[in-house]
Amino acid sequence: MDTKIVHRKLVQIIAVLSALAFLFSCCSACGLDRFDKKSFEKINLKEYQYALFISPQWTDDDGGKIGYLLLIKPNGQYLVQRQGSMDNGSISWTKNSLFYTDSKRDYWLSDSRAPHRVPSEKFYLQDGLVTLADGVTRVGVYNGGYSNSQHTDYDEQIVISDTHWQSHRFRSHFQYSLVAACGNDVYGLTTDDSLTSKVFDKSVDRIVQNKRFSFKKVMKYTDPLGESGPVTGKGSCANNRIVFLGSHSRESGEKIRHTEVTKKLLAHQQKDEYGKKEIESIEVINVQTGEWKSLPLINKDHTTFLSNRFGFDYSVQTYNSLNKGYLYWIHGDGRILKTDMKSGVTTVVSTILHNTKHKIEDIAFHPTVIKNRMVVLVEDWTKPDRDITIYTIDLKTGTKVSQVSIKGLEKKIADNMILRGFAVRP
Structure with missing residues (x-):
């Protein structure tokens, strides 16, 4: 296996192993309302603005046994609902319902209907x-x-x-x-x-x-150069076109066809921390025609969009990142960016969350896009209290709309519990 793939996998593993984890116990002084399994039916979804899914790795001794849904009010107060675990579990929140799952059941919450659990192995x-x-x-x-x-x-x-x-x-x-x-x-x-x-x-x-x-x-x-891969596991889609962040590198000793595509990609190589040249890209797949385009990330003047190569491997997009022909995403260094899916032109939307003080791996970003706003949950692993903060950023102006701090988690954190999914009321 190529060293680039190995490195990307290592980055993903490091991100998982380093992620903050939350194992909650009852604490009346921390604004925590405790719900056990029998109280799932009592949840009133109308009270909550944000949702987090928390679970251990499946390889952990507790894998498959314990997981948590954390529901957060607009003022930062929260409740915890305990269920089974799901490694890398996501949450889906639409106008109709909030949905999440563990290894045994599906869970449905709604503003207008009673909470419902369905057996689902x-x-x-x-x-x-x-x-x-x-x-x-x-x-x-x-x-x-x-x-x-x-x-x-x-x-x-x-x-x-x-x-x-x-x-x-x-x-x-x-x-x-x-x-x-x-x-x-x-x-x-x-x-x-x-x-x-x-x-x-x-x-x-x-x-x-x-x-x-x-x-x-x-x-x-x-791949026209010999090796490529998606940076994220979430693809966005509009008008039958799947769009996602990717990267390319030329395989050592591998012959390539010299075409306009390879010429354009090779013109925008950047060196990673090991000195290997790679190209950061936006990938566009037309699922109707089978056409696959690989566009290097560039500036408006067609020069290479430069970024911290290690940080790019931590970049995140969401399923709903596409808006009017642009892919909105957050770089591993915290900058919010948008990329034109037709040209690859990439511009900075906001630097409010730009991490210039700590290592890339010390700050984790969990974004979601709601219309013209990006809501980002930020984990700062350098802080001893391990609190988390949720920011709402206007994607038109790049300004901060709101900020909510989730306090009192430090005493409830266990090393094997990892923040997995993040969703916001639409």
């Missing part, structure tokens, strides 16, 4: 959770790992949770490193299934069509 590790165009149906992708010792077959579970509170299962034989919903269809990006293929061979699969299981291999793709 899954693997302990979530690769993606997307919401379809109806705002109700959710599709989760769950990672069961290799199903045989030869590593020739994979167990990826696709679960559709629908408007009737029912969940339906389907098994895929490929691991999806990126998942995206386009309308009522869902697509996954995977490496090639052939053991003899190069690591840079990719395929795009349609796994759901019109809210039903429908597998189709849409296209195969070989």
Whole structure:
């Protein structure tokens, strides 16, 4: 395996292992309302503005046993709901409902309906959770790992949770490193299934069509330079185009075809911390035509958009990051950026959260986009009290709209509990 892929995996592992974790006990002095399992039905979602999902790694001794939903009021007060765990678990919050899951059940909360739990067995590790165009149906992708010792077959579970509170299962034989919903269809990006293929061979699969299981291999793709990969596991989609941040590097000794595409990519190489040259990019896949565009991130004058290479590997986008042809995302250094999906032109939207004092890995950002605003939960691992702060940034002006601090968590933190998902009332 190429060192770049190894490095990216290490970065992801470091981010997970370093993440703050929250194991909560009752504390009346901390603004904490404690709900046990029997009190799930008493939750009044109307009171809350933000939601966090907290869980250990599935490899942990407590994996699959304990997880928490943290619901936060506009003033920073919060309650904790205990359930089972889901490594890398996400939360989906639409006007219709708030949805999350653990390895045993699906959970539905709504402003107008009573809370509801549905039995739904899954693997302990979530690769993606997307919401379809109806705002109700959710599709989760769950990672069961290799199903045989030869590593020739994979167990990826696709679960559709629908408007009737029912969940339906389907098994895929490929691991999806990126998942995206386009309308009522869902697509996954995977490496090639052939053991003899190069690591840079990719395929795009349609796994759901019109809210039903429908597998189709849409296209195969070989990186023009030899190796590439998504920076994030969340793909954004608009007008049947999946858009995500990516990176490219030329494989040592690998012959490349000299085309306009490779020429443009090679013109915008940057060195990483190991001296290896890489290209930061925006990837655009047309799932109707099968066209895949790799556009280097550039400035308005067509020079290379320079960034901390290590920080770029920590960059984050969300499923709803696309807005009027621009991908809004947050760099690992805290700058909020937007990239034109047609040209790759990248501009700075806001520097309010720009981390200039600490190491990249000391500050974690969990963004979501609500219309013309980005809401970012910030974890500062250098602070002894381990409090977290939620910022709302206007994407038109780059100014701060609001700031909410979540206090009193330090005594309730356990090393094996990790902040996974973040969602905001739409």
